[in-house]
Amino acid sequence: MSGRTLGHGPGRDAPVTVTAGLEVPAGTRLATDVIRPDGPGRHPALVLRTPYSKARHLAEARGWARRGFAVVVQDVRGRYESAGAWEPYRHEAGDGAVTVEWARAQPWCDGRVVAYGASYAAHCAIQTALATRVDAALVLVPAVGLAETARETTGVPRLASRAGWWTTYGDCRTERPGWYEARLADDPALLRHLPVLDLPARLGVPLPSWPRLWAARPQPDLAARLAALHTPLLSVGGLYDPFLDWSIRLWRWWGGPGTPVRLLLGPWTHDLVSSQRGAGERPRRPAHRVRLADLMVAWTRAALAGRLTPGPSAAVAVEAADGWLRLTSWPPGEEVPLPLDGRPGDLGFALAPGGDPETAHAFVADPEDPFPSVEGLVDVGPPRADCCRYESEALGEPVVLAGRPAAELRAYSDAPDNDWVARLSEVGRDGRAIQLAVGVTRGSGAGWRRVRVELGDVCVRLAAGARLRLEIAGHHFPAHARNPQTGADPLTATELRPARRRIDPERSALVLPVLAEPRCLPPDRLLEVIAQ
Incomplete structure (x- = not known):
């Protein structure tokens, strides 16, 4: 496995070393970078697998590394620098398991591994935790599966979000930035096209996996499989995230009675920034402006040290109020x-x-x-x-x-x-x-x-x-x-x-x-x- 050291990054707390160009063998070559504290020593590893380019996570990984973690950032199969065919949601369990075992065997890893990610990368983390042993799982705004993102739990198909995501990221090695928005501007009746299965022809982009999206079935026995885990979990969601239900479900389903599971829900959209997308919406309350990175680092350290109190706990922001609810079950009303x-x-x-x-x-x-x-x-x-x-x-x-x-x-x-x-x-x-x-x-x-x-x-x-x-x-x-x-x-x-x-x-x-x-x-x- 080859790699090149790019050098030490300046930081407030400590310098870091970035090693790029590594390859994890998983039946194909998975392009991987490692960002870790500078110098000798062994550290807990965070594994972050993404379809959105590992290069976009470099600054985030540096932040974790300055706090004492080695971060493994990887392009998923078929995306950006990784070899193989890109089939959304198909290979993440197996590829994640191989990557965890690879990380655990590296000389800079102390043997402890955290599965970590947001959105699709959260799905990767969940599948990895189900496929192999990890020491903690940290998932944000999870998009938990092919069928689960395609439809509401009632079976109603989500159209606009899936058309946008698939046009931008589906069936391509990198992405088509702005393509969907431009097509929608040129053709306001675009999403009225019938039948929906033929929409890619109207979009003017080849999407051979579009039918597979709508033929997908929910993951069998997912609740039972999650309940069998004993890994500490932190699930972070937004009250305005379309996948909010899954942030809560993970927290409710994950682990047995003694498993430490935590839920944090803030007044955020899927980007975990703010619900304010237009003029005149609710102003953000000072009490809801939290340093999410600091909370995640503190939770991860406590989880790896075995200091978390067993059982569930949640903090949920009360919109239009100055504070958070502390809960052990949902809903409380x-x-x-x-x-x-x-x-x-x-x-x-x-x-x-x-x-x-x-x-x-x-x-x-x-x-x-x-x-x-x-x-x-x-x-x-x-x-x-x-x-x-x-x-x-x-x-x-x-x-x-x-x-x-x-x-x-x-x-x-x-x-x-x-x-x-x-x-x-x-x-x-x-x-x-x-x-x-x-x-x-x-x-x-x-x-x-x-x-x-x-x-x-x-x-x-x-x-x-x-x-x-x-x-x-x-x-x-x-x-x-x-x-x-x-x-x-x-x-x-x-x-x-x-x-x-x-x-x-x-x-x-x-x-x-x-x-x-x-x-x-x-x-x-x-x-x-x-x-x-």
């Missing part, structure tokens, strides 16, 4: 139903229908003009006729929601196959609507049915004077592929039909996870939750 017929619920206020009383509980879901998904958090679109819209009166006192809201519906459709969408927003005194959570489920047939639409997890303090808005619709496009409402598969369908929908308000409710009198921690106490 009590489910409180709020009827959709205008009757006051247990919270002391009503969620009343808007519009014409004769049509307030009925709409037509037309896939030719689908109910739109919101880009960002603030909904600036005008009211739509293709949904049932319910809005509360102003809250008389603050309310903390912590957990997963749900719409419990008695609902009607005249179509043989339907999607049901529920979107919950907070409407401020200025009239702006900030999306709190959205959920979509599929599978109810024609006629009256009981439908439960689970929305995404939230942790937010609603101020007195705010109002809640619930919208019930039949589509959520382009975030999700349109249901043709003919009974055909949304991925192969070429014909669309409208469907008449109706809600029975007397037998339907919005179920809110209300947390009474929460005690919030200041940020300087996060260390005791995460690393003790």
Whole structure:
């Protein structure tokens, strides 16, 4: 295995040595760099495997190395400098296991190895931990698998994000930066193309693995396999990350009763920076500006030293409040139903229908003009006729929601196959609507049915004077592929039909996870939750 030493990097704490051009044999050549503290000595190793170019992680790896870790950064099979064929999500368990054993055998490694990564690299870390022994696993905003990223847990296909990711990174050795955005700008109707399986032809880019994405099935027995692990885990997620559910699931499923598992959820998107993607959204609270790198280093040192208290612990930021919740289970909130017929619920206020009383509980879901998904958090679109819209009166006192809201519906459709969408927003005194959570489920047939639409997890303090808005619709496009409402598969369908929908308000409710009198921690106490 060859390598070249690039030299010592300047740093605040200590110089580092970067050795590039190494090759790990795993049936093919996996291009690998090692960044470690300068000089002799043995150190715990972090293994970070990425499809986004190991060169992009050099600064991050230097930071870890200055804190006493040897970092193994590797291009996954078929990407950038690594040989082989790029087949997303296919080879990461085996290649990860080989890389861990290679790292453990190096003279600069003290025998302890941490599987580490964010997004796709978090998937690599999880698969590595399942395939071989590691001493700790640190995963951020995990994209846990092919099928798991392609669809919601309810089976509804994610369209826009997968089209963007596959166009940029799929079936190519490096990437196609800006290609998808340019095509979308030139062709605004791009994602309306039918059938969805033929979308690469409209994109003008060869994506032979596109059908494999949609044919993928969820990983079998994943919960049971994770439960069998005894490796310490830190799962870091964002309250505005589309894969938030998996950050929480990992924490809930990982290890037995005595396994130290930690969860950190902040007000972040998938980039772990901030939820502020447009003007007028919630300002970041000082209490939520944390030094994530310092927390991760402290947790990793404690995990490798065996100092973590057994069992689960979590720190979750309370949006619009100055603090964090310390929890040992999720969700912590009590489910409180709020009827959709205008009757006051247990919270002391009503969620009343808007519009014409004769049509307030009925709409037509037309896939030719689908109910739109919101880009960002603030909904600036005008009211739509293709949904049932319910809005509360102003809250008389603050309310903390912590957990997963749900719409419990008695609902009607005249179509043989339907999607049901529920979107919950907070409407401020200025009239702006900030999306709190959205959920979509599929599978109810024609006629009256009981439908439960689970929305995404939230942790937010609603101020007195705010109002809640619930919208019930039949589509959520382009975030999700349109249901043709003919009974055909949304991925192969070429014909669309409208469907008449109706809600029975007397037998339907919005179920809110209300947390009474929460005690919030200041940020300087996060260390005791995460690393003790």
